[in-house]
Amino acid sequence: DTGVSQDPRHKITKRGQNVTFRCDPISEHNRLYWYRQTLGQGPEFLTYFQNEAQLEKSRLLSDRFSAERPKGSFSTLEIQRTEQGDSAMYLCASSQAGNHEQYFGPGTRLTVT
Amino acid sequence: AQTVTQSQPEMSVQEAETVTLSCTYDTSESDYYLFWYKQPPSRQMILVIRQEAYKQQNATENRFSVNFQKAAKSFSLKISDSQLGDAAMYFCAYRSFYNFNKFYFGSGTKLNVKP
Numbered sequence: 709d710t711g712v713s714q715d716p717r718h719k720i721t722k723r724g725q726n727v728t729f730r731c732d733p734i735s736e737h738n739r740l741y742w743y744r745q746t747l748g749q750g751p752e753f754l755t756y757f758q759n760e761a762q763l764e765k766s767r768l769l770s771d772r773f774s775a776e777r778p779k780g781s782f783s784t785l786e787i788q789r790t791e792q793g794d795s796a797m798y799l800c801a802s803s804q805a806g807n808h809e810q811y812f813g814p815g816t817r818l819t820v821t
Numbered sequence: 822a823q824t825v826t827q828s829q830p831e832m833s834v835q836e837a838e839t840v841t842l843s844c845t846y847d848t849s850e851s852d853y854y855l856f857w858y859k860q861p862p863s864r865q866m867i868l869v870i871r872q873e874a875y876k877q878q879n880a881t882e883n884r885f886s887v888n889f890q891k892a893a894k895s896f897s898l899k900i901s902d903s904q905l906g907d908a909a910m911y912f913c914a915y916r917s918f919y920n921f922n923k924f925y926f927g928s929g930t931k932l933n934v935k936p
Contacts (some may be wrong), residue, residue: 712865741922750825750912750926751866765921799866808854808916810924812866 710734712813714800720819721790729816733802740783741810742775743799744768744819751799757783758805790820823848823915827927834903835935841888842898842930844913852918855896860910860929869911872896874918880920900932908934 713732721727733740738759743751754773756764759780771774772790777783787794797817801810824847834840846855872880872889879887884904888897888921900907913927 741924748830749928750914751924752926753923756922756924808921809856809868812858814865 712800712802712811714798714813714818717814718819720815720821723790723820724793725790726786726788727745727818728780728784729798729800729818730784731800731802731813732782733800734804734811735781737802737804737811738780739771739803740777741801741803742783742785743801745797745799745815746795754785754798756814772774789819790818792820794818823850823853823917823925825913825915825925825927827911827913827930829930830928831931831933833933833935834900834907836905838903839899839901840903840932842911842913842932844896844897844927846894846913846915846925848879848894848915848917850917850919854916854918855887856897856914856916856924857887857896857910858914858926859907860912861906862909865931866912884934885897899908903934905934905936908932 715730720787720792728807742754745751758775772788797815800813803810853874855872858866860866870882884901910929915925
């Protein structure tokens with residue numbers, strides 16, 4: 709069990725560019741979550757996958773955001789036409805069905821200049 | 822929507838002393854779970870302790886214990902014999918029993934531990 713990993717750990721991009729983040733959950737976990745965390749705040753739910761199906765999306769997830777989990781394993785979160793307000797830490801977490809605990813990755817810190 | 826409030830942005834404790842972090846939440850649900858997560862600087866968030874709302878007994882994990890007051894919608898974390906490694910951001914979180922997809926987090930309390 710190597711834990712949840714995220715790549716990259718840091719990303720600096722210019723406003724208007726597209727960025728993509730990757731999350732690799734713990735291998736036997738079928739549930740995967742994306743959160744956004746801004747400075748001084750707790751994580752805010754963005755979206756949730758059970759296996760490859762995206763079952764819930766927060767209204768925080770504008771149409772510039774898209775997430776996929778094509779084979780029910782790793783997931784990607786893409787942000788198109790980035791804005792300065794997208795600057796945040798993007799956290800991924802995974803869990804196993806029937807288990808209440810979510811295991812978090814180290815996060816990807818996005819800075820939009 | 823459920824809300825979680827942590828009214829203490831920052832707290833300090835002397836090493837080996839005891840500190841209590843506060844958390845209140847707002848919900849109309851009767852069944853839910855409450856959590857305390859620890860986020861050390863530049864490190865990932867880890868679960869400290871969990872409480873099921875249907876359990877009257879307060880959860881305990883080694884030096885960490887909670888005071889769960891369901892009627893008051895209060896869920897405080899007590900850290901006994903504080904250690905330098907306890908220094909971190911602590912987040913209180915709520916999860917519905919029925920809608921298990923979402924965790925609602927408070928804004929966090931930064932805990933400093935003084936040697």
